[in-house]
Amino acid sequence: MRGAGFSEVSSLLISASAPAAHALYQAVRHREINAIGVFTLAILAVSALATLLTGNPRTALARNGAFTALAAVWLFVTLFTKRPFTYQAAKAMLPRRSAAMERLLATDPSFVRVWRGLTTLWGWGLLVDAALRVVMAYTLPVDTVPALDGVLYAVTWLALQIVTQITLHRTGTLRKIFADGPPPTAKARQQGR
16 A cells, blocks of 8 residues: 555555454344454554544554553453463364363363463463564554564464463373363264164
8 A cells, every 4th residue: 555655644544444344244244243343443443543643653553562462461361260261262172172171170270270371371472462563663664564563473373372282282281181082973973873
């Protein structure tokens, strides 16, 4: 957009319209208000308003740091629940292991500690990521920040994912989840009849 002659502010505001449109489309399509969609629209609206009021494109660039910081806060809040965020995420990715995971959550304190520790790790990782995004937004050339934003996302996610996998392996958490083997498939259940 910058190459097409748009100003920094216009380019950044237009680029925010895609996630806003997606959130609105999902709300209309599913006829329900999604908390994540409302969160996204609220951050985009506040960022756009602040950018328009200040005329400063760096305000729009800093919004990604705000997204990340709020996500970190949400992760920390889940530490006060029975199911911390990383546990919920793993359970969603392993639906066939759901019963085993719930059983371990209810009976194995070390299993719970691992998920609380990983959620804390991800929360702090996202806070560091958020701080770096804000620093980039206010110190680097405006036209380079969007590309570096994507690089920082990849680096943060990869680093946290590596530590997570090492932790799950070293603590034996994955072994516990899959201790009784994979659940039988429909075909195997039919053959066993």
